[in-house]
Amino acid sequence: MKRGLVIDLDTCVGCHACAVACKEWNGDSALSGPLADYEPYGAAPSGVWFNxxxxxxxxxxxxxxxxNVPMSCMHCEEADCVTVCPTGASYKREDGIVLVNQEQCMGCNLCTWACPYGARELDTASGTVKKxxxxxxxxxxTLLPPQDRQPACVLACPAHARHFGDFDDPQSQVSQLVAERGGVTMLPELGYQPVNRYLPPRNAPKVSVMTTPDSxxxxxxxxxxINKMIER
Amino acid sequence: MRPAISIVFFTVSSGAGLGLLVLMTLLSSLSAVHWSAQQQRMGGACAIVLVVAGLCASTLHLASPHRAWRAFIRVRTSWLSREAVLAVLVLPLAVLWTWPGLVSQSLHAALGAVLAVLALLLIYSTAMIYASLKPIRQWHTPLTPLVYLSAALASGGLLTVWLTQLEGASAQTGLVFVTLLALASTALSKLAYWMRAARMDGATIQDALGLKSAAQIKLLDAGHTHRTFLTDEFIFRIARAHVQTLTVMFWLAGLLLPAWLLVWFPQAALTAACSCLLGLFAERWLFFAQARHTVQLYHGATQV
Incomplete structure (x- = not known):
């Protein structure tokens, strides 16, 4: 099993609903929450975001x-963030999901350096890396209805630009979308074999635009x- | 990359301590130098203090230092884990070697040889933590461990020259030659490192976004209003004047002055060592500050 996301760059409208839904769900999640906010009502608000x-x-x-390009963990097949981790806090599940055990992370930051995408962030409130x-x-x-057993970002997307599934199954919706639209990965040269795929923007028909004559x-x-003179 | 002072200090200080340990133990095990009990204590203590100070500084950058003991677990894959394990092997053995009379004379030579090998491996594993990171093109080269090893042996060599003179003896020609060799190797490997870094063949913003056919891509909005963990950690800009000052400092204080002192005034070895360490601090700070992570591409850089 190789679970991951397909993100359609052609239909993404850049509304940040996925990022907000992610922050909301994971902020309450026992897996890695709460996600710290620094100065949320101050002059320079900042915080931990997975997306x-x-x-x-x-x-x-x-x-x-x-x-518009939403980015989160690519759940790489060759995840260097896992191999560089000295404590064993970072691990990859059987289904391909890369996770951080919050009880074991010592906050050395090395995995954030090993990730080319900036998908991992140090939460200074908990002193651990989250993703x-x-x-x-x-x-x-299994208590959720089957259609709800999907990542929060996928369920929240109003443009249906995000899809979740198993890339090992050629019949899955994600595999078919990738085949049909020529899904690509980011920075494949590094050899991390990222699982998440991006569907490139379609070539939109050329729009006629008003141009000013050269001379x-x-x-x-x-x-x-004369107009200028009169205005003066 | 943001140059964390704790890490800059750690790599330079423990590098010098380990370099001193390597040369001290090797010279003794090869019977090239016979250290007096006082020299052995003094040199060993110096090396241990430099390494321990570095290690303490390195734990400062951990967000959860109370879990540092867990770092010994992943030796099979992680260079940071290997470094941690080697560090706890080297330190007790260094104490055994340093304190006269703890081990028998015959065992002492063997212990020295083992210690030298482990110390070299420790310097190597520190460098490999950085050299193994693919997203930072400038670091991902065998030149990184070469620079680290050369710099450690150069600064450690100067300290060893100082140690040989503690009881009035003049500097050993062989040791001076080895130290000069290490200084030259630092200069050449760093020069090669910088020449390689100057080549523009890193990943582009097109590679980063998977839009290979787009002729031009520019960032319109990074999506956040203020600094984030990513901008703090990966986007570090230094003024060109700053780079020049620190580069000159590396060449003059780090290499040329120590080499000149070593040849003409070997009795000033301690001054030469301090000068070398100062230059290496500048070099190590630049090592981090000039490194460009691929995350910069997502924040508007066109090439790393």
Whole structure:
């Protein structure tokens, strides 16, 4: 079993609902919560988040596009964050989920350095490193109805840009989405074999845009000059 | 990367202590130098103090130091764990070696040889903690352990020269030669390290986002209003003037002055050692400050 997420960069609207739902669920979770907030009502609020959404612009106007990129733990197959951990607090479950035992972590930070994605954060209130659990306590909970046994971020996404499933099963929705849309991984060159896949933005049809003429006519220039003079 | 003073101090101080231990024990085991009881005590104590001070400083950066004992568990995969285990092996053996009369004369030579090997491995494992991290291209090279080993032997060598002179004897030519060799090796390996780091072949923002065909990508909004753990830890900017000052400090105080003193005024070995340590502090600070983590790509850097 190889559990992970598919994130559709074409439909993500960048609303941060996944990040907020994550913070809410995991803040109450016995797995790694509470997630510290530093100065929540102060001048410079900050805190521990498992999921962060960043916004980028690709291309050059008028061929440009905004791409919203939510990022959390990729639950890598070759997870160096686990191998560098000196205490054994970091481990990988049978189903591929990478977790941190909060009772064993000594807060040395080395795993946060070994992660190329910045998916792990040190919680200075608890003195331990915390990370995305893929809501292991939700997906394992047999008391929940089957459709609710999914990570909080997936359930919260209003654009259905997030999908959860088993990548080892070629029939699963995530495997089929990846095959159909050419799902990609981030920084595959490092050899970590991240499990989470991103569906690249589709090429949108070109939108006609208003452009200013390169050389305005003589009349245009003269009238512009007169207008300026009058305004003064 | 943010240069944590505790880690900079740890790597330089324990490096010098271990370098001293390696040379002291090897010279004695090879019968190249016969240490008096006082020299043995003095040198051993110096090495132990430098290593222990470094180790204490290194625990300062732990967020939960009361769990530090757990660090001995993952020796099979973690260089940090290997470092911890080697450190607790080296220290008691160093005490046994240092205190005269604790072990018999024949055992002493063997103990010295074992100690030298373990101390070298300890310096190596410290360096490998950094060299094994793939997301930091500048560190992920065999040059990193080479710099660490050379710097430890250079600073430790200067301290050993000082130790040989404690009872009025003049510096040993062989030892001076080895120390000069270590200084030269530090210079060359660091030069190679910097030349490799200057090459622009790291991961790009396109690789980081998986959008290989996008000609241009720029960050519009990092999604947070203030500093985060990620910006604190991975995004560290230094002024160019700062880099120049520290680089000059490394070359002058760390290498050239000690080498010059060693050749012309070997009786000033302690001054040379202190100067070398000062230069190595500058070098180690730059080692962290100039390293660029791939997390920077997600915060707007176009290439690391």
């Amino acid at each position: 962060r959404v960043r916004h980028y612009e690709t291309g050059v106007y008028p061929e440009n596009k905004t791409v 995305c659990t893929l809501c292991a306590d939700r997906i394992d909970d 305005a006519s003589l009349m245009h220039k003269v009238s512009g000059w």
